Amino acid sequence: MKLASVHFYPVKSTMGHDVPEAEVEPWGLKDDRRYLVATPEGQMLTAREEPRLLTCRAEVSGGTLTLTGPHREPLRVTPTALLTEVRVWRTEVKLTDCGDEAADWLSALLGRSVRLVWLDDPTRRPVNPKHGTPQDRVSLADGYPVLLASTTSLDRLNDWIAETAVERGEEVPAPLPMRRFRPNVVVSGVEEPFAEDGWKRVRIGEVDFRVTKPCDRCVLTTIDPDTLEKGKEPLRTLAKYRRIDKQLLFAVNLIPDGTGVIRIGDPVVPS
Known part of the structure; x- marks a missing residue:
């Protein structure tokens, strides 16, 4: 497994940046959602x-x-x-x-x-204590410092979306791009779809992270960032295949246990 891409979003909900590397700080990637x-x-x-x-x-x-x-x-x-x-x-x-x-x-x-x-002082905002320690901090991301997604999981989700369209007699849509889900790090080479749900820890390059929980997805994923049109996917299909405890899950939240620079191509080692 390796790190396929890195992304950050300086202002929450605005366009993202695809970068070859990023510095990991205790509260997230440098300059992400401040x-x-x-x-x-x-x-x-x-x-x-x-x-x-x-x-x-x-x-x-x-x-x-x-x-x-x-x-x-x-x-x-x-x-x-x-x-x-x-x-x-x-x-x-x-x-x-x-x-x-x-x-x-x-x-x-x-x-x-x-x-x-x-957020001039990134130590001000704690993470949810249910899934972190009192010392953990987060920028202005939804809840946790880093979001990890898998290309294998996205491929499976897009297959499900296509199958759902066929079952309903609808035109098969173009595959959803990863940017609909606004991750920070994207991993390729994961053998099984959604294997990341079961990870407890993951090492990317030289930086260690705790995996806190899968990410509950919202209506933002249904907005096409190019046209701003709203659709039913991926939430319609996530509700069919990935509804767990009343949440629609895709990708996982991470908390850094160290700092350093991560780069595209770095090995990804879960445990």
Whole structure:
């Protein structure tokens, strides 16, 4: 087994970056999901509610964030010194506001008033204590620092989706790309589909991770990131084949037990 691809997302729910290597920090890949978009009242927003976030590209260079979108010229973001509380799922997190210019740029993109906020101190947000230790931290990812997916599992899922379409007399859709699932690391060479569900630990290159639990998938996976159209897949097929404890599962969540650099082609060794 080997590491097939590496991905990170500087602003939660915006376009991802495919990179040849990434630095693993205790709370996730370097620069992954350190920013998010929130309402003025302090409620997190994602592409689940605002699919147009998927048209925004965020790049980090020299510690500076630049936003690019279809509606305006690119914007370099300068965070303020103002801390504000934002509700990230069920947790209130202190985040740094990124100023009126960034707010105006994103509000124009989404057609509603929003703010951009930054997790300046990544030690502020703990992981769910049910699946981690009191010392574990996470950036602004949904719940855990790193998401791992397997190409073998995606191939099986796409086969199931095609079979479901045939059974229903529908046109067989094009296979879903991995980016629908927004993983950080993708592994190839796994012998059996969904074998990763049973892993307890995994070593990627020289970095060790704990496998916490399979990932429950949501409506975001049904949005085509190119057209923003919503469909029924993959949730319809996951509900048929991968519904476990009322959750629709694909990919697994990881917590780093060390730091270092992971690279495409690195060996992947589960245990």
